[in-house]
Amino acid sequence: MIEVFKNEVDKGLQADSKTLPSKYFYDKIGDALFVEIMNLPEYYLTRCELDIFQNKTQELIEAFSVSTESYFELIELGAGDGTKTKELLRSLDAQNYNFDYFPIDISSNALNLLEKDLKNELPNLSVQIQEGDYFKVLASLKESKKPKIVLFLGSNIGNMSDDMAADFIYSLGSNLQAGDKLLLGVDLIKARHVVLPAYNDSQGVTERFNLNLLDRINNELGGNFNLNQFKHQPEYDELEGVAKSFIVSTANQTVEINATGKTYNFTEGEKIHTEISRKYNDALIEKIIEKTDFNLETKILDSKAYFADYILRR
Numbered sequence: 001m002i003e004v005f006k007n008e009v010d011k012g013l014q015a016d017s018k019t020l021p022s023k024y025f026y027d028k029i030g031d032a033l034f035v036e037i038m039n040l041p042e043y044y045l046t047r048c049e050l051d052i053f054q055n056k057t058q059e060l061i062e063a064f065s066v067s068t069e070s071y072f073e074l075i076e077l078g079a080g081d082g083t084k085t086k087e088l089l090r091s092l093d094a095q096n097y098n099f100d101y102f103p104i105d106i107s108s109n110a111l112n113l114l115e116k117d118l119k120n121e122l123p124n125l126s127v128q129i130q131e132g133d134y135f136k137v138l139a140s141l142k143e144s145k146k147p148k149i150v151l152f153l154g155s156n157i158g159n160m161s162d163d164m165a166a167d168f169i170y171s172l173g174s175n176l177q178a179g180d181k182l183l184l185g186v187d188l189i190k191a192r193h194v195v196l197p198a199y200n201d202s203q204g205v206t207e208r209f210n211l212n213l214l215d216r217i218n219n220e221l222g223g224n225f226n227l228n229q230f231k232h233q234p235e236y237d238e239l240e241g242v243a244k245s246f247i248v249s250t251a252n253q254t255v256e257i258n259a260t261g262k263t264y265n266f267t268e269g270e271k272i273h274t275e276i277s278r279k280y281n282d283a284l285i286e287k288i289i290e291k292t293d294f295n296l297e298t299k300i301l302d303s304k305a306y307f308a309d310y311i312l313r314r
């Protein structure tokens with residue numbers, strides 16, 4: 001694991017245009033900062049999808065085409081604290097739908113908290129927590145051949161390139177059966193004055209989240225990044241519909257990393273690209289879905305039409 005981290009950091013920092021993978025944001029500190037981000041006034045994404053789950057619950061249930069007569073499995077990839085999903089679970093439970101809820105997450109801590117919370121709030125609900133890799137868990141659930149609805153919320157797909165997103169969704173499909181559904185929650189392309197502040201909040205939480213990557217390299221790989229000489233810089237191109245996060249060197253400087261045994265030079269103003277957060281429209285989603293075994297069935301929007309939950313059928 002640390003070996004892979006080391007190699008990816010080395011490769012990214014040696015490139016002509018420097019990069020670091022966004023998956024390394026999420027250590028304990030990064031997880032906590034992301035929870036803070038989701039509660040920021042500027043980070044509209046979470047509130048918009050919660051609006052759908054709170055106010056369009058019945059539309060969601062209808063789009064799943066499930067009946068109270070037959071059983072299904074509701075699987076959530078990266079369930080976190082389950083705030084949004086709880087709205088749906090409450091409604092399914094109240095209407096006596098016959099299902100088990102399988103939240104999958106890499107954090108056993110998050111899963112245990114969620115299980116405890118749901119036991120309190122919805123004591124009749126059957127919760128089967130699944131710790132680990134999404135695809136491994138899905139492969140093991142496939143054997144049951146039970147109808148499945150998979151939730152992938154929060155525009156998490158947006159942190160992948162379009163090709164990677166298509167591969168990811170294709171792989172999800174290969175672990176499902178014909179007729180199973182995928183709910184894909186995505187942020188929509190919109191004006192710069194709305195998107196950019198979500199990645200450049202006034203309290204500097206997103207800056208800490210981004211720079212935490214350098215802290216991780218210092219702590220885990222023996223780096224000597226001086227965090228005072230780097231700053232967070234988000235950019236958003238309205239036409240392309242991609243928000244990008246960079247870490248910018250504010251001085252000419254050299255950084256050493258013990259684990260790689262190398263030094264890396266930075267010129268003043270040089271950027272390290274750390275994340276893409278893709279925003280979508282129907283055409284972009286259709287182009288991605290075309291390369292998979294899914295068909296697009298329905299789209300459910302929040303009241304501001306900032307965010308969409310697309311329902312796909314395998």
Ligand code: AVI
Nearest residue numbers: 037154155156159199206277
């Ligand atoms: C997890 N992901 C969808 C977030 C996003 O909006 O791209 C991560 C994030 N990065 C900065 N702020 C939030």
